[in-house]
Amino acid sequence: MNAEVCYFSGTGNSLAVARKLAEKLNGTLHAIPILMDQERITPQADALGLVFPVYNKGLPLILNRFVDKLAGLEATYLFAVCTYGDTIGMAIPHLAKLIAARGGRLAAGFGVRMPYNYLTPTLKLNGFFSAFTLREVPLEKQRALLDAALTRIEPIVAYIRAGQSGDFEITADFLTRLADRLNLNETLGKSTWLKIAGVTEPTELSFLESRQLMDRAFHADEHCIGCGTCARICPVDNIRIVEGKPQWQERCEQCFACLQWCPQQAIQFGSHTAGKRRYHHPDVKLADMVRAK
Ligand SMILES: Cc1cc2nc3c(=O)[nH]c(=O)nc-3n(C[C@H](O)[C@H](O)[C@H](O)COP(=O)(O)O)c2cc1C
Ligand code: SF4
Ligand code: SF4
Missing domain, CATH: 3.30.70.20 (Alpha-Beta Plaits)
Structure with missing residues (x-):
């Protein structure tokens, strides 16, 4: 199997994962923002992997725009790996739906937990969530998360090499699923x-x-x-x-x-x-x- 791994990344977590996947699959690595210059993006390899961070329990906007440009997906083995800080939420099923609308089928989607790089809304007395605080992950916790993340790569690679399908990682509690269902x-x-x-x-x-x-x-x-x-x-x-x-x-x-x-x-x-x-x-x-x- 030959593979193309396309990634989006703001602070390097998804890039680090994409690099490892491409290396272990002997695949090629492509930055999604660069590919966006093309009008249509047609996979050239047997397998296409999308690697990206979870945003608000869903997808980054650019992933939507990227999938919209994909063409000729019928014969491609498509897999996704998202990186996330604490909750994958519905990112993988959302991606599967977008891919289905382009005539493809997401074979599997995995989550790799990494240090969280965003903000936490802060509850203030004078208003509901009225401020954002940058969430700091303690350095020891960062190290532990990054070490654990590395151990996730081999099983994912083995799964992809075997051409398996059907695993879609979701971490969403009842409220997250309900909020998603109600489109809150x-x-x-x-x-x-x-x-x-x-x-x-x-x-x-x-x-x-x-x-x-x-x-x-x-x-x-x-x-x-x-x-x-x-x-x-x-x-x-x-x-x-x-x-x-x-x-x-x-x-x-x-x-x-x-x-x-x-x-x-x-x-x-x-x-x-x-x-x-x-x-x-x-x-x-x-x-x-x-x-x-
Ligand atoms: C706009 C934004 C929203 C985020 N929302 C979530 C989220 O809902 N759940 C989560 O676990 N992590 C969330 N994160 C954290 C990132 O998914 C996580 O840190 C990811 O590994 C960052 O990847 P990157 O370094 O490749 O950009 C969010 C980050 C950003 C910037
Ligand atoms: S946060 Fe917005 S402005 Fe800043 S680097 Fe990302 S896309 Fe650009
Ligand atoms: S905001 Fe930071 S990165 Fe941007 S120009 Fe100023 S010092 Fe440089």
């Missing part, structure tokens, strides 16, 4: 997250699409030295440097690469991220991420 992200989720990000006008965008506007909560503080790293690393070219400072362009994927990789820790999201330790996968370098654009 489109109502409660969307309005809560947009409110915290400071988006006040009504929008027709879906919950996933509305993440693009959430970059309004980013700003560079006085530690910014205008180095341009944030603009270079952004996978969707959503940052312009204007007069030495980043400006966000409202087509954000919320991957958090800009905030997590800024060498000055100068990028903040709202008012609760300053002074919080930044994260990226220890084996992934800035150059790997910039090349992945």
Whole structure:
């Protein structure tokens, strides 16, 4: 079997997993943001793997756009591996549905738990969830998670090599499944997250699409030295440097690469991220991420 492994990654977790899979499957590695330049994407190998982070118990927006471009899937063995911090939620079934709509069949989907790289909504007395705090994962826990993640790769590779199918990993409690069934992200989720990000006008965008506007909560503080790293690393070219400072362009994927990789820790999201330790996968370098654009 020959394989193509396509990945999206903000802080390197999914890239690290995709690299290992490609290496062990003797496959080729492709960055999804680069492939997005093509109008149609037709798999060239027997197997196509998609590797990506879980966002809000579902998929990153770019995965939706990527699958929309896939063609000629009928004879391809499709597999997915998502990385996540604590809850996979419904990411894999959502992907299976998108792939089915393109005429393909997701054979299997796995989750690899990795350090969490996002925000925790903070409950405040003066409002429901009214602020975000960057979640810091203690260094020992990071190490333990990364070591455990490595042990997940071999069984996944063996499964794929054997061409097996039928395993779809979901970690969703009753409430998560119910929220998904009732599509609560489109109502409660969307309005809560947009409110915290400071988006006040009504929008027709879906919950996933509305993440693009959430970059309004980013700003560079006085530690910014205008180095341009944030603009270079952004996978969707959503940052312009204007007069030495980043400006966000409202087509954000919320991957958090800009905030997590800024060498000055100068990028903040709202008012609760300053002074919080930044994260990226220890084996992934800035150059790997910039090349992945
Ligand atoms: C916008 C956003 C939403 C996230 N939502 C979830 C989530 O619902 N469940 C979860 O377990 N992790 C969540 N995470 C954490 C990431 O899935 C996890 O840290 C992942 O490994 C990051 O991969 P990357 O380094 O390749 O970007 C979220 C991260 C971001 C940036
Ligand atoms: S990476 Fe950080 S220091 Fe460099 S331009 Fe962006 S915000 Fe400023
Ligand atoms: S602006 Fe930042 S969070 Fe948004 S897509 Fe670019 S790097 Fe990711």
